[in-house]
Amino acid sequence: AQTVTQSQPEMSVQEAETVTLSCTYDTSENNYYLFWYKQPPSRQMILVIRQEAYKQQNATENRFSVNFQKAAKSFSLKISDSQLGDTAMYFCAFMIGSGGSNYKLTFGKGTLLTVNP
Amino acid sequence: KAGVTQTPRYLIKTRGQQVTLSCSPISGHRSVSWYQQTPGQGLQFLFEYFSETQRNKGNFPGRFSGRQFSNSRSEMNVSTLELGDSALYLCASSLVASGFKTQYFGPGTRLLVL
Numbered sequence: 001a002q003t004v005t006q007s008q009p010e011m012s013v014q015e016a017e018t019v020t021l022s023c024t025y026d027t028s029e030n031n032y033y034l035f036w037y038k039q040p041p042s043r044q045m046i047l048v049i050r051q052e053a054y055k056q057q058n059a060t061e062n063r064f065s066v067n068f069q070k071a072a073k074s075f076s077l078k079i080s081d082s083q084l085g086d087t088a089m090y091f092c093a094f095m096i097g098s099g100g101s102n103y104k105l106t107f108g109k110g111t112l113l114t115v116n117p
Numbered sequence: 118k119a120g121v122t123q124t125p126r127y128l129i130k131t132r133g134q135q136v137t138l139s140c141s142p143i144s145g146h147r148s149v150s151w152y153q154q155t156p157g158q159g160l161q162f163l164f165e166y167f168s169e170t171q172r173n174k175g176n177f178p179g180r181f182s183g184r185q186f187s188n189s190r191s192e193m194n195v196s197t198l199e200l201g202d203s204a205l206y207l208c209a210s211s212l213v214a215s216g217f218k219t220q221y222f223g224p225g226t227r228l229l230v231l
Binding site for chain 2: 033035037042043044045046047050091095097102103104105106107108109110
């Protein structure tokens, strides 16, 4: 079974600064996907970024980037130039890649990020 | 393209009743998954449907069931409601294509069981 651990229940950052959210996972699979989702107070779960395990290059999406360390089973999210709208709960999630029928996401407990003005 | 829609958005039921929640996926998406989110247990996978067939099921009692229609819309049903079923129920859809397994979520249905 896969597990996802987010060790930081809460974090805060000043507007315009950079913050890094941590995520580690445990799996015996070699082919998988990793995701970061954000859930603002509206409760809508929004995809932030995704990473395929077979790709060595770290994914980036505008101000969001990841540091994917496959051997260490680590998948951290860096948010640059933090904005007030980034305030949300951030979830790290894992999905097995092999097997076309496996569409189950395993989530971490989340990190509540607050961006202060 | 319209996103994933879920109805109703809010629901209040009493113990022992049953409830049906609906999810319409993004156009062209054929996989629909359901998740339960509670403060205590976090986000937990309920089940996933593709082509009207349940392909995966999480560790939930048989009171939780679902189905998918030919237009990919999905419903989930919870019978004999318990207080612990109070949660946010999230639906997610995926485009079933090689190497593309990203799930996109709807706004959720908040269920309160009294």
